[in-house]
Amino acid sequence: MNSFGRIFRVGIFGESHGCCTGVCVDGCPPGIALSESDFEDDLRRRRSGEKGTTPRREADLPRIVSGVFNGFTTGSPIVVEIANNDTAAKDYALFRDIPRPGHADFTAEKKYGGYADFRGSGHFSGRLTAGLVAAGVIAKKIIAPAAVESRILEIGGSADWKEIIERCLTERDSAGGIVECTISGAPAGWGEPFFDSVESVIAHIVYAVPAVKGIEFGAGFAAARMYGSEHNDAFEGQEGATVTNHAGGVNGGITNGNPIVFRVAVKPTSSIARPQTTANIRTGATVTLEIPGRHDACIALRIPPVLEAAAAIAIADLKMIYRAEPQKKI
Amino acid sequence: MNSFGRIFRVGIFGESHGCCTGVCVDGCPPGIALSESDFEDDLRRRRSGEKGTTPRREADLPRIVSGVFNGFTTGSPIVVEIANNDTAAKDYALFRDIPRPGHADFTAEKKYGGYADFRGSGHFSGRLTAGLVAAGVIAKKIIAPAAVESRILEIGGSADWKEIIERCLTERDSAGGIVECTISGAPAGWGEPFFDSVESVIAHIVYAVPAVKGIEFGAGFAAARMYGSEHNDAFEGQEGATVTNHAGGVNGGITNGNPIVFRVAVKPTSSIARPQTTANIRTGATVTLEIPGRHDACIALRIPPVLEAAAAIAIADLKMIYRAEPQKKI
């Protein structure tokens, strides 16, 4: 399904080369100031334009279709659409016989039996994350004063990635990267033990972001190599602050009041112009595939605002659910 | 919430020192052979008893309360309960003032305002995974002929972990580990783009397993350090088989017919007998805490069947959802 959340519910729609992509946000509280200009910053950050990102140029002007009146959210579903203008004609039908390695061409065919809109990867396009970013702008307002921030830790294994990108452009190749996201200011008590743990809910939506192949909280995979005596976060004082934050702000699935920290592994863009040896799945023949078109040499460069949006959406839902279950003191 | 799944829905209940833990499985198809003895193998594997696991000894005899008749599932909710017998009396109330580092004592207090059953970690106990394992036994039957298998890759950073465990027992410390899970035999086409991607759904339920702090699919975090030309999985033949499986069997959120492979980081058990410096959160004073009781020196040793159960539950749901959405050919 294309929706996420129990109380603050987000659904995305659209195709890369259709008229637009968009998002429907249901369950947003009324009375939040919201205008089309509020989306600009994060949509611009997602658009990037930095060296290594796609030459496709979209204005990304959001249009609020419903749910906002006199400058405030009304409590009714908010639909935001972002038009597709710079859609280049290209013969994507080729990829039905020779599916692009690492791409969703093959799986889309298997799932949708040949009916998927394959132009520019259709509904599977990273372009759909524009709607996610738009929903994130609203979610960020809901979780305030808690705030979310992402940053790239490394690209292609390097914290100084300029050279990696250059190499990708020269070699018509692509690179992956690691992005870290921190949510600060969330109080203790959000989330649930087991199935709706903070980690479960964040990981669920983060894995909806194309190209994500790993997520770890706090010490993450490094924790697997630590002793308990190193890993345990000692408390100090009366507020639950911990000396270290190996838990990434979550114990037993519930926020502990320390920053929620997670890192995400982003695979290298699968669409590369460099020739690839693969198969024609109609004939079984080995072929060499060269993918024309405009691609991101490194999609990780554009992930930070998308990750922030995903995290904010998850946290907004948990915050609203927390409100529903009042805590009673003996 | 304590439930998971859209069609095949699993809910767990119970407390470590209550009468039992259990699981309710809703949406299970009728006509699946099922008896109490079917649960034995996986419950025994979870129980372990291996060096480094808890001295708590539970028979783990499952009792089918509903949903099975004449040896077959009926289509009605299946409730399975597993009694708690070996519950040692201990003063857990101490941990309300001095919450155990790395544990859910503090967050449970914040969320439930002092009403949580804190005996043996109550509803937060790893003991709840017995119910998950029971549901997994049913899920494994649904996903057949697809099959799921887990194995420990390393404990404390070592593929040969005997020494690590010895050190933990001697030092009254604990160790983490990495466990890999493989689902083979799943056809292409299961899962959804975006919010219900295979990775999203598996990660969601896997993060419900206590002590999991990271999950990666296929090449995972290593993918972030690869070039696209290395990472892309070339196709060979007509069936969608790929030469490599860096994608871990999932493209665009949908199974591609190759094995689904993921790895999980398990943190070291947070309950350690070794003295820890931490705080009394009522007074703010720095204190030394020694945790008595029976603990796993390495919970990762017991994770494999739990991980298999989680994966099988997720995949069973995706398989059933796939059936609901028939594919039509032009």
Added chain:
Amino acid sequence: MNSFGRIFRVGIFGESHGCCTGVCVDGCPPGIALSESDFEDDLRRRRSGEKGTTPRREADLPRIVSGVFNGFTTGSPIVVEIANNDTAAKDYALFRDIPRPGHADFTAEKKYGGYADFRGSGHFSGRLTAGLVAAGVIAKKIIAPAAVESRILEIGGSADWKEIIERCLTERDSAGGIVECTISGAPAGWGEPFFDSVESVIAHIVYAVPAVKGIEFGAGFAAARMYGSEHNDAFEGQEGATVTNHAGGVNGGITNGNPIVFRVAVKPTSSIARPQTTANIRTGATVTLEIPGRHDACIALRIPPVLEAAAAIAIADLKMIYRAEPQKKI
């Protein structure tokens, strides 16, 4: 599925002649005083024993399996089981060839392909409402100070139904009835426009109660014969009180602060001892069926506490959802 609710979620399980029926309540706030004796009154009202109700005699002693500690709800799932003791052996297999008219024998066969537990109607038995009543006891505590009350308006078309019941017992027949339910003390603002309107949510769960075939709010079907000038409820004063309550306390799907009033049509019990002409669906032959066993001559007599439970569960969920969506004033 056998669950209901978004935040306060209720799932029932069990079979008429299995070991027990029960309920799992997830999402219940912590800190609510709860003990097994709290269930007694409503379970006794449901059991009835009045003339015209089944001679099956169950003690209906509830057992709290989880989610309660030291006399209070913990916030974890609450499982309550009610044992089946008075299960008479009888040959229900007959009904697979000659399904009882008005009963679920035929549809259960079609849905579950012969695997359903058919003893005493299995999972379709009215006995499952014991779990619903148990959940209602908890829900009533959540919605307080709002309160819910049901009463029988008529049985067999008569407000004085003693004679009707006598006739049913003599003629080995059964009668239906109309039951009214009133929720008072709910403030304005609960519920949602459209899909989760108060009427939608209440009707959803009320139609889960076996034998219900109609539900109307406020003036209900009579409203279809009124003019707008008669039907509209004029306001008086500043608090939203209305002179009449033809709307049954709900406008635009949202509570208006006046009592929520609905009426339910309960069909006559389908199991009657009187001979019935019907078909053997294996052979197609016309046959005369006499149903032995213990039945309610009028199930409507036992519906009031079940209806209260259903209403309280629905309202508890809406109350908790309302809390999640804070109202902001300009």
Added chain:
Amino acid sequence: MNSFGRIFRVGIFGESHGCCTGVCVDGCPPGIALSESDFEDDLRRRRSGEKGTTPRREADLPRIVSGVFNGFTTGSPIVVEIANNDTAAKDYALFRDIPRPGHADFTAEKKYGGYADFRGSGHFSGRLTAGLVAAGVIAKKIIAPAAVESRILEIGGSADWKEIIERCLTERDSAGGIVECTISGAPAGWGEPFFDSVESVIAHIVYAVPAVKGIEFGAGFAAARMYGSEHNDAFEGQEGATVTNHAGGVNGGITNGNPIVFRVAVKPTSSIARPQTTANIRTGATVTLEIPGRHDACIALRIPPVLEAAAAIAIADLKMIYRAEPQKKI
């Protein structure tokens, strides 16, 4: 929330005087022929224009925003928008002090704290049912060869309602009515016992239709006045056909293969031009309210295609869920 369904999921959005209303349909199978002209018939039937319906004239030209490619559904979310063109400027702010009797003005204020778009009733407008009708067009294709049909049984208590409408227009009043809906061709086995009974699911969505205040299946409220011997539907033959259909095609919450029949009570339109005595809720003063503008004298006249849409959406979801749970024969 503004969404409905588990597999076939429908969400509506928009406001009466915003740019458009619309619908998002998620979970639709791929490969269904669909074009904008497919929506015309049902949107025209809903628009009506018959004597007694609103003078507001909308072209109701649907625009498919996503999810359709080369004339077929793709399996991705389908968004359909219907523009609002004929929006008359009017001072709706008045109704914040003097809420219209029978309308959602008061409850919207209570729920949304003054932020709701009150122009033309905003999100509460019957205009939102245009999106529901659009989704119904898609659902009807999914449930084929089963088919759904609605007809007006009576208006203002009369099967010949011409005079009633004339009186309403002369007296500036409004009338209610009763509409019947029949789903034929659905096989036995759809739906679930208890919480997702066919009646539960249909009643849930039907009560989302503004002005509906009652729903009954089969004999409905009349069943409450029948004896079991009259009400029980005898089987004939081997296919499960019944001599009568008092059950309205549903036993134990599951379709029995006979036509599913339900009737709905539609209240008279609450917006009437005739003066009404009511209160100013800011001051508490008794006032006389005259509501200007364009209204339906009888909204029931426009309900049939909306009811068909609601029923088709519910049944489409149940059909898809049924497919997910394969029946196994011993």
